Amino acid sequence: MSGRLAPSMTPDTEFFWQGCRDHRLLIQRCTDCGALRHPPRPMCPSCTSLAWETVEASGRGTVLSFVMPRHPQFPGFDERYMVALVELEEGTRLVSNLVGTTPEEASIGMAVEVRFEQFDNDVVLPQFVPAGADADAAGGTAGTGADR
Amino acid sequence: MTAGLSRRAAICGIGQTEFSKESGRTELQLACECVKSALDDAGLSPADVDGLVTFTMDTTEEIDVVRNLGIGELSMFSRVPYGGGAAAGTVLQAAMAVATGVADVVVCYRAFNERSGMRFGGFASTLTSMPLFLSWYGPYGLLTPASWVALHARRYMETYGVTNADFAPIAVVDRKHAATNPDAWFHGRPITVEDHQASRWIVEPVLRLLDCCQESDGGVAIVVTSTERARDLRQVPAVIEAAAQGATFDGESMTSYYRDDLTGLQEMGAVARRLWSMSGLSPDDIQTAFLYDHFTPFVLMQLEELGFCGRGEAKEFATVENLSIGGRLPINTNGGLLGEAYIHGMNGITEGVRQVRGTSHNQVDAVEHVLVTSGTGVPTSGLILGRD
Numbered sequence A: 001m002s003g004r005l006a007p008s009m010t011p012d013t014e015f016f017w018q019g020c021r022d023h024r025l026l027i028q029r030c031t032d033c034g035a036l037r038h039p040p041r042p043m044c045p046s047c048t049s050l051a052w053e054t055v056e057a058s059g060r061g062t063v064l065s066f067v068m069p070r071h072p073q074f075p076g077f078d079e080r081y082m083v084a085l086v087e088l089e090e091g092t093r094l095v096s097n098l099v100g101t102t103p104e105e106a107s108i109g110m111a112v113e114v115r116f117e118q119f120d121n122d123v124v125l126p127q128f129v130p131a132g133a134d135a136d137a138a139g140g141t142a143g144t145g146a147d148r
Numbered sequence B: 001m002t003a004g005l006s007r008r009a010a011i012c013g014i015g016q017t018e019f020s021k022e023s024g025r026t027e028l029q030l031a032c033e034c035v036k037s038a039l040d041d042a043g044l045s046p047a048d049v050d051g052l053v054t055f056t057m058d059t060t061e062e063i064d065v066v067r068n069l070g071i072g073e074l075s076m077f078s079r080v081p082y083g084g085g086a087a088a089g090t091v092l093q094a095a096m097a098v099a100t101g102v103a104d105v106v107v108c109y110r111a112f113n114e115r116s117g118m119r120f121g122g123f124a125s126t127l128t129s130m131p132l133f134l135s136w137y138g139p140y141g142l143l144t145p146a147s148w149v150a151l152h153a154r155r156y157m158e159t160y161g162v163t164n165a166d167f168a169p170i171a172v173v174d175r176k177h178a179a180t181n182p183d184a185w186f187h188g189r190p191i192t193v194e195d196h197q198a199s200r201w202i203v204e205p206v207l208r209l210l211d212c213c214q215e216s217d218g219g220v221a222i223v224v225t226s227t228e229r230a231r232d233l234r235q236v237p238a239v240i241e242a243a244a245q246g247a248t249f250d251g252e253s254m255t256s257y258y259r260d261d262l263t264g265l266q267e268m269g270a271v272a273r274r275l276w277s278m279s280g281l282s283p284d285d286i287q288t289a290f291l292y293d294h295f296t297p298f299v300l301m302q303l304e305e306l307g308f309c310g311r312g313e314a315k316e317f318a319t320v321e322n323l324s325i326g327g328r329l330p331i332n333t334n335g336g337l338l339g340e341a342y343i344h345g346m347n348g349i350t351e352g353v354r355q356v357r358g359t360s361h362n363q364v365d366a367v368e369h370v371l372v373t374s375g376t377g378v379p380t381s382g383l384i385l386g387r388d
């Protein structure tokens, strides 16, 4: 398994990546008005509060869009790896990989759930598999070259 | 509101280098050459210039343009952010300076070796650490402008039943117009719908090779002065009937995935509203347009945001016939960024000026008003140019 370039982080965003290391998908929540937001930022756009906390997402969501970048090829990715925009059931969205399925089987609107993958350079990323998929059956990432 | 700016300033000079894949000289030299060429076209001298505007991404410092051309004192200089979204924005900055008396002659410039130097589509291959803006995308392999656009465009395709084949007319029209423009990289090399459909996937199932603009080396400059002064200069003035920039809530630069509606280009919608209200014109008044075409799907979405057709109707509107010379809305008559060159949209503004002057290699009949848009998927800008 090859590595992925590690995300950069700031004090505004590092909780998300630390959450990934703990296998918890965290969403930033305004302490004052309760609004959720992603990507993380210091101020709540609903009420301008600077107070925030985090909540753990259920990890369940829906695919809003997905594509297969083919050119240029980057090291560590399969030839037709899938990048998806996922809307979590809590309402926020994030970009991730769709794994444990094929471009032919995947569809917009499909239900997915999160898995955490540790790459061999210690980067831990959320990855999404079809909802209800057996953890082992859904194995493989967009970057292992695993036979699916 | 901004109606006060309408028709106060005009583009009186345009200049460009050759468009190539390897200029063989520095970006600074390209900038100096195109600025000089634009001043020559206007019949002005470097001593007349008191303002300079460029992109935040441009590597050529204003003071280096001053030092090379022998320009005297500058009274204004500003830069516009967000890549190709800046193009028409530079002209807005210039027009505001001229209309308020802050400057008299402002030159907007953009020059780069985007093919032989740093390539936007290839920079990720050389990364050793992830820039902050890319950290939500890069680790998952969403590493190129094409892929950022594709993830957005696929939602549009899904919503309106659009397929990649619906993008072919944009590429075909651009290359058709480039074929008869001697300045275009693809001069004499038109393509067919079949060529488009046979080109390899860049981001499946959205973008094929022929949906993606070129990478180019070159420079373009534009001289802006008051409409009054422009009347006394060498060229037919291209009057700035409207100029607008637009940014909207919850956007990012090319990765605006967090808004409820992913089927439009909100920033272009904001620019469109300002252009129409400032000029008092409507889509029916436009004879030809330059629609920023870094990636073909966003040309269809622009047609909808600008009001040339309704939501989801662009795939019917955007036929080769409608978008060619003689059609309902001839677009990108220089060949666009796909066919002429990718000079970050500045070469669309110069083509708009040529259409107003009546000097395009692909001249549209009886041009009164030309629409020009800038980069999409980012905070952007637009212009309506017309006859005095």
Ligand SMILES: [Zn+2]
Binding pocket: A030, A031, A032, A033, A034, A035, A044, A045, A046, A047, A048, A049
């Ligand atoms: Zn709040």
